[in-house]
Structures are given as C-alpha cells and as structure tokens.
Amino acid sequence: MDLGTVLRWTAERYPRRRAVGGPNPMTYAEWDAHTNRLARALADLGVRPKDRVVFLLAGGEPMASLHFAAQKLGAVSVPLSFRFGAPELAYCLRDAAPALVVTDASTTATTQSALGTLPPIRCAHVGDGAPAEAAPILELAAQQPDCALGVRVARDDVSVMLYTSGTTGKPKGVPRTHTAEFHAVLAHLLQSRQGSFETTLGVMPMFHTMGLRSLLASVVSAGTWVPQVRFDAEESLELITRERVSALYLVPTIYWGLLGTGRLHEATNVRKLAYAGASMTPTLAAQLVETLNPDVFVNHFGSTEIYTFTIGPDVAAKPGCAGRAGVFTRVRLVDPDPQASPNDLVAAGMQGQIAISMHSPEAFGGYWQRPDADAKSIRDGWYFPGDLAVADEDGDLWVSGRVDDMINSGGENIYPDEIEDALIRCPAVRDVVVVGLPDDRWGQAATAFFVPEQGMTADHAVEVLANFVREQSGLPSLKRPKRLVAVAQVPKSAVGKILRRELTQGHYEPLAETATGAAIGSRK
Structure with missing residues (x-):
C-alpha cells in the first residue's frame, strides 16, 4: 500500500469526515483534492517520480499536505529540521541532492544562506516573504485541476527520507519505503491501542518519525489530525480541550510543558497517552496518571531506522520500562562489545546491547550513501542502534544507556x-x-x-x-x-x-x- 492511495481511499470511505482540525479545517474529500492539486504543482515545478523534495517548513497543515502531495507524485519527501543552522542545512542539501526545496517565512533566510554555498537548486515557497526566485506553490496549486496524476507508485518505492538527529556526528539520511511506513503506521495503531476516528494533536515535527506517525495513523484510521505549527503549552492545551483531542503521542518535555500550565486536568477527552524520543521519569509518569487517569499509557522505544523496537504497554504499572518486542519486531540482547555478533546472547539478567531484526517490515534498507554507517550498525541481518538494556524476570527490557556512552x-x-x-x-x-x-x-x-x-x-x-x-x-x-x-x-x-x-x-x-x-x- 502506498501512502497517496491511503489518503485517497480514506477520502472515498469518509468524504465528509473532518480530516484536519484547527482554525482551517478540511474534510477528507477536501484534503484529498488539495493534495492532488499540490502534487500537480510539484510536477509543474519539475519534480518527477523518485526525485527528492526537501521541505523546510515550520510545520502544521502545509507541511502535512505537501508530504502527501509528494507521495501521490511518487517523489521522495525529505522534511528537514527548521532548527538547522546554515552549515548543517547545507550539508543535508548537498547530501540529498533534491530537485526542489520548499521553504516558508521561518526558514527562508537560513535556506538562502545554505544555498549560497551549493550548486543551484530550484526553490518554491509557502506563504508570505517569498524570495523573488521562489515559486509560490500554494498559488500554483490553486490553478490546478482536482484529479489524480495517475502515477503508479510501487510499495517498495521510497516514501520519505528522514535525517537522524545526529547525536553522535553528521546527520545520516534514512530512506523509508511506502511498505515500511505503512507497516509502522499499523504497528502504531495496534500498539498505542488507537481506534477509528481518534482526534490527535499534530505538534510533533514531521522531520521526526513521531510526527509522521501521528499524521499517517490519523489518516489510516479516518481520524482527525489537529495541527499545531510549534509547541506552545497554553495553545496546545487550548487545542486539546477545544478540539476534544482523545489521543496524545508526545515526547516527555512536551508533557512537562502541558503539566506546567496547571490546567491539564481540563483535558477530559484525552484517554490514550503514548510517549517516545526520550526516557520519562517515574515522577512525570505518576503526575500524568494522577492528572488524566488515562485508559492507555504506552512507552514506545524505537528509532528512525526501525520504527518499533519494543513497547511498554502499561507505563502506570511499570514506569520507565521499555517492554518487549513490538508486533512486527524481533529483539535480542547481545554482548555489549561494538563488534558483537547477533548470536552472542547475554545471560538472563545481564546487561546487553539491543539488536533488532532487519526482517521487520518496519525496517529501512540501509543509510543513504553511507556504507560506513551500514557497516557499523547492520550485521548479519540485524540492526544495532547502540542501546543497552537489561531484561527483568518478566522478560521486559529496561534501557540502561548507550554503548558509545x-x-x-x-x-x-x-x-x-x-x-x-x-x-x-x-x-x-x-x-x-x-x-x-x-x-x-x-x-x-x-x-x-x-x-x-x-x-x-x-x-x-x-x-x-x-x-x-x-x-x-x-x-x-x-x-x-x-x-x-x-x-x-x-x-x-x-x-x-x-x-x-x-x-x-x-x-x-x-x-x-x-x-x-x-x-x-x-x-x-
């Protein structure tokens, strides 16, 4: 299943259901039509199937719609962090070699600085403040007919290339196929126990897998995705209460921010919580349980490369526990030596490094133009993220650090x-x-x-x-x-x-x- 088809089919099933919430809502029929026009605008700007398109946008609905437009065109969406400085951005642009770069007012100056060090790349722009040489993509889209392009997208075509956060060096491109993204969405829905028609806050940036997962899961399940361009605790709480958000998938720092408003108890519709991206302290977990008394509270442990490693299904009962392998995942604990084989299993109760099977349908196929990174992280069909863990008597994992640390x-x-x-x-x-x-x-x-x-x-x-x-x-x-x-x-x-x-x-x-x-x- 390719992701452009996912949106199209959901729109056919529920054309009048609200797909996008917030101040500029859209039904599924309206969103499908809008992304069709955006896909045609990208094509008019010279983007072809399998081309890479860099999106440097603050977030919100424009970023989400352009991501789906790229899927419908069969292009590779490359959302980059709006927090990048010019040198880091120039590195990623040179590495990705995109056919087009799309910016908004928040990223134009940095992008222009980065582009000044590179060969010419065509640019487009969303909203006000467009440079003279950048095409106004929303205006171009408004002139397009509402009909699909008819591009055939294969399930093994690359859907998106995310760049890792670079905690240990230069960012690495992680190409992910439509199949990997679709299975990651199914896993997310199952593991976070989300049903049809959930309303979700879309505040996590889409240059990170958590942001994409919230968006795509909402579309697969015909839910309502409520965009927020950047996190602001008071604004987030207002959206959560006004839009009757029922499920949250956030990093711990955002949960701290919401608790800091002193009003999180007003979010009575929130019944399902999940977190990822960083560890959560028992204190934060206890405060969230006391404030919201959620029906579901899940710890998701994974990475950009393989979406799910393990799932801790009951944070209230075992705060901080990473749990056990996800629905499409196989996990081992092996010797902490950086060159250990996936067959070098540690004894029960001993600390080991995590290894995840590359046969997972959620897995990437290897880094973009980085055989050195592949050699370090992939051995004998297993991915080694560098995380250390210990299994308790129930077989649940407790993450205990990094090999490199x-x-x-x-x-x-x-x-x-x-x-x-x-x-x-x-x-x-x-x-x-x-x-x-x-x-x-x-x-x-x-x-x-x-x-x-x-x-x-x-x-x-x-x-x-x-x-x-x-x-x-x-x-x-x-x-x-x-x-x-x-x-x-x-x-x-x-x-x-x-x-x-x-x-x-x-x-x-x-x-x-x-x-x-x-x-x-x-x-x-």
Missing part, C-alpha cells in the same frame, strides 16, 4: 546511567548527564554536568551535590564522578535526546564546578 576510567568500564540515576535524587539537581572527559591519570574521568534546582545558586548547588555524592548517593568510589559542573541547561536535540558530544567537545559554559580530582571521586 561507556566511560573507561582506570581500565574499568563505567556506564553513565547508574550514576545519573543516583545524582538525580539530589535536591540540588534538576537535570543531569554524565560523560567521560580526558584525564591524565584515569584516561577518562566521569564528569557530571547538572542543572541546579530553581532558586539555588550554582556554587551552593555544587557544594550540596558534592556532599550528596560522598554521603548519600550510594555510589562506590569507582563510579563517583571526578568533576561536577553546573550548567544552565543540558544540551538536547529537538526531541529531547541528550547531545553528549556537545559536552565532550567542550561546548558548554560552566556556572560553577569542583576542581578536577576533587575528593568526591577519589579511589580508596
């Missing part, structure tokens, strides 16, 4: 997660991440970067945390951090993933810190 200090391997779990209990700590920094004596020194609790000075917070490490953390001397560094914020990606490389590369401004080699971490 391991710290070798004095010849001993230390994983940051255990240290972070201990330090976050300190009343002086609002957020914390532990990384290994070069050290003449130890090779690498475990260093804790933390955000002081509100109302506490950085110097006092360092003092309180240092005492906590010594007296209350329960950490053996081997695992006590050698340095404590107070910072204004922990660097994170758009979906809340910690960017450890920013810290290991020295991209931080200390507010206060202990001296290197302080007694908090000395070995005895």
Whole structure:
C-alpha cells in the first residue's frame, strides 16, 4: 500500500469526515483534492517520480499536505529540521541532492544562506516573504485541476527520507519505503491501542518519525489530525480541550510543558497517552496518571531506522520500562562489545546491547550513501542502534544507556546511567548527564554536568551535590564522578535526546564546578 492511495481511499470511505482540525479545517474529500492539486504543482515545478523534495517548513497543515502531495507524485519527501543552522542545512542539501526545496517565512533566510554555498537548486515557497526566485506553490496549486496524476507508485518505492538527529556526528539520511511506513503506521495503531476516528494533536515535527506517525495513523484510521505549527503549552492545551483531542503521542518535555500550565486536568477527552524520543521519569509518569487517569499509557522505544523496537504497554504499572518486542519486531540482547555478533546472547539478567531484526517490515534498507554507517550498525541481518538494556524476570527490557556512552576510567568500564540515576535524587539537581572527559591519570574521568534546582545558586548547588555524592548517593568510589559542573541547561536535540558530544567537545559554559580530582571521586 502506498501512502497517496491511503489518503485517497480514506477520502472515498469518509468524504465528509473532518480530516484536519484547527482554525482551517478540511474534510477528507477536501484534503484529498488539495493534495492532488499540490502534487500537480510539484510536477509543474519539475519534480518527477523518485526525485527528492526537501521541505523546510515550520510545520502544521502545509507541511502535512505537501508530504502527501509528494507521495501521490511518487517523489521522495525529505522534511528537514527548521532548527538547522546554515552549515548543517547545507550539508543535508548537498547530501540529498533534491530537485526542489520548499521553504516558508521561518526558514527562508537560513535556506538562502545554505544555498549560497551549493550548486543551484530550484526553490518554491509557502506563504508570505517569498524570495523573488521562489515559486509560490500554494498559488500554483490553486490553478490546478482536482484529479489524480495517475502515477503508479510501487510499495517498495521510497516514501520519505528522514535525517537522524545526529547525536553522535553528521546527520545520516534514512530512506523509508511506502511498505515500511505503512507497516509502522499499523504497528502504531495496534500498539498505542488507537481506534477509528481518534482526534490527535499534530505538534510533533514531521522531520521526526513521531510526527509522521501521528499524521499517517490519523489518516489510516479516518481520524482527525489537529495541527499545531510549534509547541506552545497554553495553545496546545487550548487545542486539546477545544478540539476534544482523545489521543496524545508526545515526547516527555512536551508533557512537562502541558503539566506546567496547571490546567491539564481540563483535558477530559484525552484517554490514550503514548510517549517516545526520550526516557520519562517515574515522577512525570505518576503526575500524568494522577492528572488524566488515562485508559492507555504506552512507552514506545524505537528509532528512525526501525520504527518499533519494543513497547511498554502499561507505563502506570511499570514506569520507565521499555517492554518487549513490538508486533512486527524481533529483539535480542547481545554482548555489549561494538563488534558483537547477533548470536552472542547475554545471560538472563545481564546487561546487553539491543539488536533488532532487519526482517521487520518496519525496517529501512540501509543509510543513504553511507556504507560506513551500514557497516557499523547492520550485521548479519540485524540492526544495532547502540542501546543497552537489561531484561527483568518478566522478560521486559529496561534501557540502561548507550554503548558509545561507556566511560573507561582506570581500565574499568563505567556506564553513565547508574550514576545519573543516583545524582538525580539530589535536591540540588534538576537535570543531569554524565560523560567521560580526558584525564591524565584515569584516561577518562566521569564528569557530571547538572542543572541546579530553581532558586539555588550554582556554587551552593555544587557544594550540596558534592556532599550528596560522598554521603548519600550510594555510589562506590569507582563510579563517583571526578568533576561536577553546573550548567544552565543540558544540551538536547529537538526531541529531547541528550547531545553528549556537545559536552565532550567542550561546548558548554560552566556556572560553577569542583576542581578536577576533587575528593568526591577519589579511589580508596
């Protein structure tokens, strides 16, 4: 099943049902017609089947409609982050080699700067503020007839190419076929227990798989997708209550924002919660359960490359648990060695790295023009994302860190997660991440970067945390951090993933810190 056909068939079944909510609603019949016209406009701008089209839009309905237009044309949708700076954007544009770049007012200046370093690429624009050389794509679409192009799209054609968030280096292109996207949608509907006609908030960006999954799942199930261009807690809550949103699929930081309004209890129609993209603390999970008392609360653990790894189906009962393999997935825990074979299984109860079968219909087929990345992450038909986990007595997985995050200090391997779990209990700590920094004596020194609790000075917070490490953390001397560094914020990606490389590369401004080699971490 290709995704253009998915929208067309839903429109045939439910032409009058509301497909798009918000201030500019559309029925399924109207949305199908609008995306037909947009597909023809893309074709008039020279886009052909299998061409790549970069979309640099803030989000909302225009991004969603253009994504479906590309599907109907048989082109490859390449949504890029509106948070990219010019150098990172130029890298992705050079790598993707698109036939067309579509921008809006929020991304025009950055795009023009990036394009200035590249060979000419044709541009189009949505809304006001279009550069002179950019075609006004909405105006072009309005002149087109409402009829399908008649392009035959194969299920194994590439639907979308997403770029990974680049937590460990340059972003990598991840081409995903129509088959992979469709099966990921079916998995999402089954695993988050969404029924027909759900109303969903569309605030997650579509350059991330969570945003696409919310959109496509809504269309497959004839639901209503309520777009929000960018997250604003008060605006989100207004949309959730006014539109009677019933299902949310968000990252933990957005849930924190909604709770921070003090009005989330007004969202009485929300019965189904799911999260992904980053870990959720037991405190946040408990507050959401207390506030909304949801019927369904799911932890989705996966990646851009293979949508589902595991599903934790009951966050209220097991907060933080990643659960077990998804409906289309096969998962193993193998030796943490970066070169381990998928057959090197760890013993029960032992920490291992996660391996996922590439035979999953949700899986990608390999990175875009990156055989080096394929060689690192794909071995013997299994994908190795670099995540570590432990299986409990029920067979459920608990994610415990990253292979790449391991710290070798004095010849001993230390994983940051255990240290972070201990330090976050300190009343002086609002957020914390532990990384290994070069050290003449130890090779690498475990260093804790933390955000002081509100109302506490950085110097006092360092003092309180240092005492906590010594007296209350329960950490053996081997695992006590050698340095404590107070910072204004922990660097994170758009979906809340910690960017450890920013810290290991020295991209931080200390507010206060202990001296290197302080007694908090000395070995005895």
